[in-house]
Amino acid sequence: MKILLLSGGAGRRLWPLSNKIRAKQFLKLLSTENNRKESMLQRVCKQLEDVGLISETYLITNQKQKDLIQNQVSAQIPIICEPSQKGTFSAVALAIAYLHSKQETGIDETICVLPVDAFADLSFFYLIQQVPSILAKSLAELAHIGVEPEFPSDQLGYIVPNIIEQSNDYFQITHFIEKPNTKKAAELIKKKALWNCGVYSFKMSFMLQLLKEKGIPTQYAELLSVYYKLPKLSFDVEVAEHSKCSIVVPYSGPWKDIGTWKAISEHMTSSVTGRGMISDDSINTHVVNELPQPVHVIGISNSMIVAGADGILVADKNRCAEVKLQHTKEIPRYVEKRWGSYKVLEKVDEADEQQSFTKFVNVLPNCNISLHVHQNRQEIWTILSGSGEVIVNSQLHSIKAGDVIRIPRGCSHSIKALTPLTFIEVQMGAEINENDILRITYSWDEAVQQCT
Known part of the structure; x- marks a missing residue:
């Protein structure tokens, strides 16, 4: 099995530390067992290594993020660079062309696409190991991993399974729902719907045939030369939602979308990162400070205070996600290079x-x-x-x-x-x-x- 790690994103929800170059997966805010700081990218690569999959892993990114990736992970992980960002479908197509023409990957090889910001424990990655055998047994075109929801979320998509036709390992998929409101999400959960965590698998032959049907080159050099002409498309919309034979493999272990400051703060081992201080009566407040000047917080609870080169955020934790709506298009003021x-x-x-x-x-x-x-x-x-x-x-x-x-x-x-x-x-x-x-x-x- 080949693992395709997708690294993209515009870095809008973790402003002011993230931006169009330094997306959330590069921020070193998580703690290791040795209490050292690591990024989401470093964490997921370490987990893939722990389950023996890192040697078959490829990173797909854009030119602006290439330097950051090279700074954070082993040089042994091949990097496939998009000439320009064209969405997850085009990124996967480019990776398939690379594997097909550069690596001579066989048509029966299983490909697993995984977002680089997946936050789960090792049981999730052990489940990924089992996907090739499940895909072969099911005879499906696509195999998704669906997470059993902990609560009704309006920030995630849902996979609705056919609970009548099921095996011990998987369900047939009836349809997908993209980010419903919380009321609709609660109804979906009653129907055993699963969170769509963005992990899907298929055979090389499936994707190569699909590219040929769409008139997209399967030779890497040829696809690179016409890449700028491709429309910006997501894999879910272009492929998953049109598949007539797809399955979902349920996962019931720990998994979280940590794309907001509130979610990340729940995994911080210290309330202050960087220079600063929080008073004892400031309950459930976190400070992340990348500036040389200290940040002191007195008498403010349930808040997130983040200071960086691009600006300063002071927000109620329940409203941190709103920064995405108000994010400006200013140039990034802090950039990491190789x-x-x-x-x-x-x-x-x-x-x-x-x-x-x-x-x-x-x-x-x-x-x-x-x-x-x-x-x-x-x-x-x-x-x-x-x-x-x-x-x-x-x-x-x-x-x-x-x-x-x-x-x-x-x-x-x-x-x-x-x-x-x-x-x-x-x-x-x-x-x-x-x-x-x-x-x-x-x-x-x-x-x-x-x-x-």
């Missing part, structure tokens, strides 16, 4: 149409930023601490604290840290955006070879 991280300090639009963009950049030892070129802006780097090397216009120089490097537009440049390195980057130009970049190489050795 080489380190940066914080946006200031963005200024001048009257004469000149823009400036100021960042605080942190580069990890022995890591480097890619050799690249900007056509529409110049940059100034002021080294604050550490030592390293810089390439500007094919010239290699050593750098240290206090040095200032000027980079004209159209000039190739890169930087490598020999020790922990921090600097201020000021971008200036008529138009500053993330698309104004031409990458030459990610390799420092290749960049040095181009120096004169």
Whole structure:
């Protein structure tokens, strides 16, 4: 069996720490048995390793999240990158094309698609191990895992089973209901409906045939070349809801959707994460603070206080989910990369149409930023601490604290840290955006070879 871990999301419900790049699965808010902090991504990968499935696991993500994934999980897990986000159906199609043409995966192989933010104990992953045999026995096209509901939820979809036709391991599926209101959810639970946790399995042959019927290439390189033309579609809508022969495997163990601050706070071992303090009379209140300034809470109960580079949230725990409705489209102010991280300090639009963009950049030892070129802006780097090397216009120089490097537009440049390195980057130009970049190489050795 091959496991496809889907990592996407816009990071709206866990603002201000999550954003379109740093989605909820990357936030290190959960505690391990050793009381160390880990992310949802790290937790699910560890669980897959514990049940012996990690060696057959592939991560499907987008280019913006690739660096974060590489920072958090083993390099042995292959990463399949969408050129652009096109929904879960297209992401799965791309992964199937990769397995088919690059890995030569057999048509009888079972594929299990799993969201990267699944929060369950090991019994859930042991059940996933059994899915191939259940799928084969049932002769179904699709096998879903459905969670027995603990309460009527309006935040989850439901799978309605045929309770008359059942076996010891699974039910036939009659239909799906997407996020009903709580009254309707309660009625569904009486009919033995199960929460749709987004886990489904099928044979390679099923998906390959489906792609051919839809005129979608099954060769990886060919699909990549036309990927931008694909509509944004979900797997549930495009495939699951139209399947004439699908089953659901019930799961009765611990499973939770921890996509809100209230849900995450229930799994925090400490009421304060980061610098801060909560008074004794502040009952059921949690603070998560990524800022250097302390946050003190006095006499406020049942609340969530979250402070980060993108903003500050102070909310009643029962209303934390509303932040998704009010979330702005501002640029992320804290971004993690494969080489380190940066914080946006200031963005200024001048009257004469000149823009400036100021960042605080942190580069990890022995890591480097890619050799690249900007056509529409110049940059100034002021080294604050550490030592390293810089390439500007094919010239290699050593750098240290206090040095200032000027980079004209159209000039190739890169930087490598020999020790922990921090600097201020000021971008200036008529138009500053993330698309104004031409990458030459990610390799420092290749960049040095181009120096004169």
